Amino acid sequence: MLPGVIGVLQANEALKLLVGYGEPLVGRILTFDAQATTFGELKLRRDPSCITCGSGALSEQEPRKSA
Numbered sequence: 261m262l263p264g265v266i267g268v269l270q271a272n273e274a275l276k277l278l279v280g281y282g283e284p285l286v287g288r289i290l291t292f293d294a295q296a297t298t299f300g301e302l303k304l305r306r307d308p309s310c311i312t313c314g315s316g317a318l319s320e321q322e323p324r325k326s327a
């Protein structure tokens with residue numbers, strides 16, 4: 261049951277990103293408590309010194325040009 265609930269939510273997020281519609285779950289983590297049937301949300305902040313999400317993150321740098 262739980263994998264089905266989470267799988268549908270993940271598919272929904274993928275569709276939102278693909279078609280550019282709605283408010284994607286970016287910078288947030290959705291939590292689901294199956295025992296209580298409740299959803300929650302955590303907001304994520306960037307760490308400026310982090311190599312993954314910080315201001316110098318590789319994903320935000322210009323793509324390398326091949327010679």
Ligand SMILES: [Zn+2]
Nearest residue numbers: 307310312313
């Ligand atoms: Zn980070």
